[in-house]
Amino acid sequence: MSQIILHGRKAIGGSAAGEAIVSVEPLGGFCAVNAAEGRITERGHELEGQCFAGKILVFSLAKGSSGWSGAYQAARQLGKGPTGLVVKTMNTRAALGAVLMRVPTMTDLDQDPTKVIENGDWVEIDAENGCITVTKQSGRVISGAPE
Amino acid sequence: MYLTDVEKAMLNGEQGQAKAVAMDLLVRYAEALGAERMVKTNSCAFGVIGGQHPMVKALHMDPYDFDAMYSVFSLDLDTDKTIKIPQLTVQSACTLSGCSDDYLDYIGASADLRKSQYEGEEYMRKTGFMLTQTCAPYLCGVMPVKGEHCAWCESSAIIYLNSVIGARTNNEGLAATGSAAIAGRIPYFGLHLDEERRGTHLIQVERQPRTPFEWSLLGYYAGTAVQIGIPVINGINETPTTDMLKAIGAAFATAGAIDMFHVVGYTPEALNLEHAFGGNKPVDVIKFGEKELQWAIDKLNFKEDADVEMVMLGCPNYSISEIRYLAKVLENKKVKIPLLVMTANSTKAMSDFSGYTKTIEAAGGRFIRGGCPLTSGAPTNIKVLAVDSTKLAHYTPGLTMQHMRLGTVEQCVNAAVTGKWEEEKR
Numbered sequence: 001m002s003q004i005i006l007h008g009r010k011a012i013g014g015s016a017a018g019e020a021i022v023s024v025e026p027l028g029g030f031c032a033v034n035a036a037e038g039r040i041t042e043r044g045h046e047l048e049g050q051c052f053a054g055k056i057l058v059f060s061l062a063k064g065s066s067g068w069s070g071a072y073q074a075a076r077q078l079g080k081g082p083t084g085l086v087v088k089t090m091n092t093r094a095a096l097g098a099v100l101m102r103v104p105t106m107t108d109l110d111q112d113p114t115k116v117i118e119n120g121d122w123v124e125i126d127a128e129n130g131c132i133t134v135t136k137q138s139g140r141v142i143s144g145a146p147e
Numbered sequence: 148m149y150l151t152d153v154e155k156a157m158l159n160g161e162q163g164q165a166k167a168v169a170m171d172l173l174v175r176y177a178e179a180l181g182a183e184r185m186v187k188t189n190s191c192a193f194g195v196i197g198g199q200h201p202m203v204k205a206l207h208m209d210p211y212d213f214d215a216m217y218s219v220f221s222l223d224l225d226t227d228k229t230i231k232i233p234q235l236t237v238q239s240a241c242t243l244s245g246c247s248d249d250y251l252d253y254i255g256a257s258a259d260l261r262k263s264q265y266e267g268e269e270y271m272r273k274t275g276f277m278l279t280q281t282c283a284p285y286l287c288g289v290m291p292v293k294g295e296h297c298a299w300c301e302s303s304a305i306i307y308l309n310s311v312i313g314a315r316t317n318n319e320g321l322a323a324t325g326s327a328a329i330a331g332r333i334p335y336f337g338l339h340l341d342e343e344r345r346g347t348h349l350i351q352v353e354r355q356p357r358t359p360f361e362w363s364l365l366g367y368y369a370g371t372a373v374q375i376g377i378p379v380i381n382g383i384n385e386t387p388t389t390d391m392l393k394a395i396g397a398a399f400a401t402a403g404a405i406d407m408f409h410v411v412g413y414t415p416e417a418l419n420l421e422h423a424f425g426g427n428k429p430v431d432v433i434k435f436g437e438k439e440l441q442w443a444i445d446k447l448n449f450k451e452d453a454d455v456e457m458v459m460l461g462c463p464n465y466s467i468s469e470i471r472y473l474a475k476v477l478e479n480k481k482v483k484i485p486l487l488v489m490t491a492n493s494t495k496a497m498s499d500f501s502g503y504t505k506t507i508e509a510a511g512g513r514f515i516r517g518g519c520p521l522t523s524g525a526p527t528n529i530k531v532l533a534v535d536s537t538k539l540a541h542y543t544p545g546l547t548m549q550h551m552r553l554g555t556v557e558q559c560v561n562a563a564v565t566g567k568w569e570e571e572k573r
Contacts, residue, residue, distance in 0.1 A: 011179040026374055026404060031542040036205065043544050061375055063404040065542070066300045069320035073225065074202055089375065091404055092337060095179035096320040099172065100225055105179065 004116055004134040006086075008109035010127040011095060016084030016104045017124040020134075021052050023059040024114045029068030029093065038080030056123040057082035060114045062093035069093060073100035084125045086113045086132060106132055148177055149184045157330055165233050168224045169326035176323055177334035185332040186296045186339055190314070191237050192284050193300035193324040195271060197245030198263035210263050213270040223322035224329075232329075235275040239328040240284040242301050244268060247280065247517035253487075254526070280517030281464045281491030283393065285312065288493070293415055296339055298327035302400035303393070303463045303538065309407040311392045313415040315339050318406045338406060344416060345425035346379035346409050348372075353436040355384060359394040359469070360535050360555050362387065364443040365435055366398025366408075367537040371446075372433045374403040379423045381411045390469050394536075397463050401538040447540040449550040452531040455562040458482075461489030462519060462536035467497050473512075474503040476556055482511035482563040489515045512563075533562045 025046050032042035038053025053075070062068050075081045085105040087094045098105040104127040113132070117123060122135040150158065158174065160167040173185065195217075196202070198210030208215060215229040224230060245264050250256075256264075271278060279287055282301050285308065291297050293313035299305050300319055308314045317337045319327070327333045337343050350369045356362045369378050378399065387395075387410060399405040409417035417423035460473065465488055473488065488507060490498070495516050498504045504514065533552040534540050540553040552558075552568045562568050 009181065011181075012175070031546040061404055063374070064401065065302050066305065066318050066320050069322060070223070073223075073322070074205075077202065077219075078205055090180060091375075092180065092317040092319060092323070093404065096176055096323050098179050099175045100223075100320075100322055108181070 002136045004136070006106075006109045006111055006113060006116065006132040006134065007130055008106050008132070010105075010130055011087070011090065011107050012085075012098050012103065012105040013127050014104035015124070015126045015128065016056065017122070018054065018056045018083045020058050020117045020119060020121045020123045021047065021050060021055045021082075022114055022117050022119050023047050023057075026061040026063035027059040028064040029062065029071035029097065030065035031067075032064065033071040033075065035071060035074035035080065036078050038075050038082075052082045053080040055082055056084040056086060056125065058086040058113050058117045058123070059094075060088045062087075062091055062097060064093075066093070069096040069100050072097045076101045084123070086117065086123065086125065088112055088114055106130070148174065148182065150174070154185055154332060163233060165224070165230050165329050168226055168230055169329040170332070172225055172322060172326045173330060173332055173334065177336070180334055180336045182334035182336035184335050186335040187331055188296050188298045188327055188333050189237055189331065190289075190291045190295060190297040191299065191324045191328040192240040192242055192289065192297075192304060193319075193321050193328070194243040195241055195267070195276070197267035199245050199260055211266055213267065217325075223325045225322050232274060235328045237328045237331050239276050240279045240289045241271055241276040242282050242284060242304070243280055243518040244271060244278075245518065247515060249513070249515045250518060253513065253515065279491060279493075281494070282519065283307070283463045283466070283491065286389075286464070286466050286494060287491045296333070298324045298333040300324045302406070303397035305406050306396035306400045306408065307393055309338055309344070310396060310409065310414050311389075315344075318400075318404070342425070344407060345377065345427045346417070346423040347376035347427060347430055348378045349429040349432045350378050350380045351432060351434050352380060352382035353434060354440055356391070356440075358555065359388070359390040361440065362391040363394040363398040363537045364440045366395035367402045367443040367447070367541075368435060368439045369433055370399040370402025370405055373405060373431070376405065376430065377407045377409065378405065379409045379411060379417065379420070379429070381420060383410055383413065387413055388468070390466055393463055393466070398537040401541045443537065444553060447537060447551060447553045449531070449552065452550050452552065453568055455531050455533045455552055455566060455568050456484055456529045457526065458484065458486040458533045458559045458563040459489065459539060460487070460535055460556070460559060461515070462534065462539040464519070465490045465494065467494050467501070470494065470498045470503045470507070471501070473556060473560075474506040476560045477507055477510040477512060480510050480560065480564050484563055484566050486512045486560070486563040487515050488512055489519045492516050533559050533568060535559050
């Protein structure tokens with residue numbers, strides 16, 4: 001299994017490891033999440049019906065209502081939040097969401113995390129040292145990725 | 148990050164526990180954003196969740212312990228312990244608080260639910276909120292000035308504030324505005340900075356949007372194409388109305404992470420194309436014509452449903468001019484399925500005084516003030532809803548699994564009268 005290291009900026013400190021769930025499409029919050037199940041419910045979204053509870057949630061962008069952070073906060077309060085976040089493009093929705101999910105979070109990475117990381121990959125976040133280790137599960141070789 | 152002496156004093160607890168907790172949250176938030184300092188604010192707007200919110204039950208909380216609810220998620224200081232919430236010093240507009248009296252009547256609410264709602268409102272009065280009770284507080288007198296730094300929730304209000312008024316706010320979540328209302332600070336980031344307010348995408352209009360509904364289709368289409376950025380709409384040949392700009396803003400903010408737009412020649416930071424882009428080169432040019440307008444209608448309509456069971460208008464909350472127009476369309480008609488009109492308390496008072504309420508109620512329409520069923524618990528026995536709002540059509544299925552029909556005010560009124568949806572004749 002190949003490993004890839006990404007470098008970037010710590011948004012929320014700490015370390016976490018888990019299976020990746022990846023949203024290449026922008027990710028909704030308000031009216032897009034079932035907090036009690038830790039599940040994406042947005043109609044037509046690539047992750048519709050999938051669970052983020054206990055996983056490392058990797059996404060391109062937080063979109064939609066300013067209720068975004070509240071939806072994921074509710075998931076954390078109900079024990080169904082993700083254990084870490086990797087955000088391609090940080091904005092206020094994702095930053096506040098990360099604060100309220102209270103999980104290690106990385107952003108501003110040297111490669112697009114939604115391209116490098118696939119669903120099911122094993123992701124280790126070391127926010128204090130600004131790096132993420134991705135262990136590929138598919139055996140797929142990513143062109144241009146460092147060894 | 149840099150903090151002033153006053154901000155450090157707040158953080159250290161020298162100005163009380165609530166300010167310390169609020170400042171701590173704001174500092175963590177600023178660090179996650181990568182902001183280097185705070186900016187002062189005296190304008191907050193946000194909805195407060197009352198005792199009837201499902202999270203109260205889910206977290207086994209006392210629905211009458213407002214300090215506790217405000218600490219944990221209502222005002223949302225995100226603490227695990229109860230903080231005594233002080234009088235808010237910042238001008239804070241409450242955009243909604245659970246559900247309104249009208250809605251309680253409509254659903255035949257229990258005495259418990261009413262008590263929880265009324266006590267919540269009383270707590271807010273004591274805490275010093277301005278109880279605007281609308282997602283569009285700018286329609287009822289909460290009007291910051293151009294350049295003013297604000298901390299607002301509610302995506303449709305945020306985008307209106309930035310784009311049409313020229314005041315400055317990021318898309319703030321409840322925890323950020325709740326903390327800002329106590330500490331009077333918000334991270335200096337994003338749309339607070341001149342250089343972050345310049346246009347990024349060019350939207351070239353080849354088909355003039357003529358009504359608020361068509362403006363919302365333009366917003367939904369272009370917002371889906373842009374996803375993130377500041378769209379610049381070029382080619383509009385007639386001054387848009389408040390209702391049109393309200394509608395397009397709500398649609399932009401629904402379809403993407405868009406908190407500001409420019410309309411060349413009409414909005415304050417877009418005197419001309421060069422001014423709107425401020426030296427930026429457009430990252431994309433998006434055409435809007437008849438095909439693109441139809442795309443938005445097709446995307447949001449559940450076409451298999453001809454029978455409509457309820458009509459909901461007023462997302463964002465109807466202005467007095469939208470109510471006036473609705474009254475005209477409803478004149479001498481009679482609805483046979485529920486038709487709900489969502490608006491602010493103060494707008495409803497103006498509608499009463501102007502005579503529109505009488506016309507709308509005579510036709511069987513019903514006003515819902517101070518909130519919206521989407522946030523207060525939508526009726527669950529309705530399968531197909533008809534709306535004139537791309538925002539409502541987009542969000543409702545994710546919340547309640549209901550099917551949607553989206554169209555003009557006239558189509559919605561026709562559906563209310565006949566119970567059937569008819570495609571628009573073009």
